[in-house]
Amino acid sequence: MAARGQSSMPERFRYLSKEAPDKSVRWPWLIVLGFMLYAWRTVLWELSNWRKSIFAIGRFLQYLSKFALALLFHFIGNPLTSLIHAIETTLYTIRSFYSGLIAYAPISDLTLIIMLTSAVLAISEAAAPDSVNRQPYILTVAGLIGFCAVKNYITELFFWTLLVGLFGYGSLVKKRDYVSSSLPVATVLAAVGEPWVRVISMGSFLGLAIFHYSRKKIVDSKEGEENNGVVNRVPIPLICAALAIGVRVAAKWAGYRHLTWMIA
Known part of the structure; x- marks a missing residue:
């Protein structure tokens, strides 16, 4: 009111310069909430795409490992059988060497x-x-x-x-x-x-x-x-x-x- 008293506005127009009461604004909050929901939907959609991509890469690596194992079995046979055979050969060699050492050293x-x-x-x-x-x-x-x-x-x-x-x-x-x-x-x-x-x-x-x-x-x-x-x-x-x-x-x-x- 003191500021209005010092104003150069004519007296008959001063009533027009009164402050309007602030009204509660509700619609912008609804708009922000809707935008956040849309943003989260977009994020979840992108995450679902990444999940599908990761599963696709995993399936590809699984098929690739199966192909590698198939090639391994095709050329060298069963690795477990080959390992057992190698262990048996090693033990037989050690035994024969030890026997020869005892008998013919x-x-x-x-x-x-x-x-x-x-x-x-x-x-x-x-x-x-x-x-x-x-x-x-x-x-x-x-x-x-x-x-x-x-x-x-x-x-x-x-x-x-x-x-x-x-x-x-x-x-x-x-x-x-x-x-x-x-x-x-x-x-x-x-x-x-x-x-x-x-x-x-x-x-x-x-x-x-x-x-x-x-x-x-x-x-x-x-x-x-x-x-x-x-x-x-x-x-x-x-x-x-x-x-x-x-x-x-x-x-x-x-x-x-x-x-x-x-x-x-």
């Missing part, structure tokens, strides 16, 4: 192999400390190569190629000295080579070790003390050979004791 040859290989390892540790401890996997691979050569699983040319590869891997890739690089080759040749090959390989390796020892002072890089050449990691092929001898001797002793008990 050459104790004298394995003992000679252990002695010659131990001599090569001792020469290597004396000339190049830790040459055995820092390459156990290479020595294991060398033992497998020697075993395959003895069993005629690989040809002689491939055997020598693998030995050259072992030497090149240690010398060029690992950047080791010549004694450490030639250690796997010398151990294999001393273990499974012919007598003249053993003599030549061990003599050559001994000369190489003496030459290397004369040029380089043996100093421990960590402690600065003289290394005693102790082998902390016995190569796995030597352990396997020792186990073969132990199993054969134990089997013979058990058979002898059982025969003695039966006689008694």
Whole structure:
């Protein structure tokens, strides 16, 4: 009313400037509610479309998996049967190997192999400390190569190629000295080579070790003390050979004791 009193509007028109009473508006709320219902209907329709799409993709993947299984059964047969056959073959192979080990393990040859290989390892540790401890996997691979050569699983040319590869891997890739690089080759040749090959390989390796020892002072890089050449990691092929001898001797002793008990 004070604002109207200060207005420049003529007095006869001032009654027209009174505020109109606010009426409650109901229809817009109904419109908003209808719009929300339509929006939810649209959302549910889109979700139903996505649900149909997901089910269609699932059915396609199901058909695809059935097709893959059909191809698998067609080419290799029943996987369960193949798995059972593979397990039976593996168990039969292990059993035959164990039986052959007990019956035909050459104790004298394995003992000679252990002695010659131990001599090569001792020469290597004396000339190049830790040459055995820092390459156990290479020595294991060398033992497998020697075993395959003895069993005629690989040809002689491939055997020598693998030995050259072992030497090149240690010398060029690992950047080791010549004694450490030639250690796997010398151990294999001393273990499974012919007598003249053993003599030549061990003599050559001994000369190489003496030459290397004369040029380089043996100093421990960590402690600065003289290394005693102790082998902390016995190569796995030597352990396997020792186990073969132990199993054969134990089997013979058990058979002898059982025969003695039966006689008694």
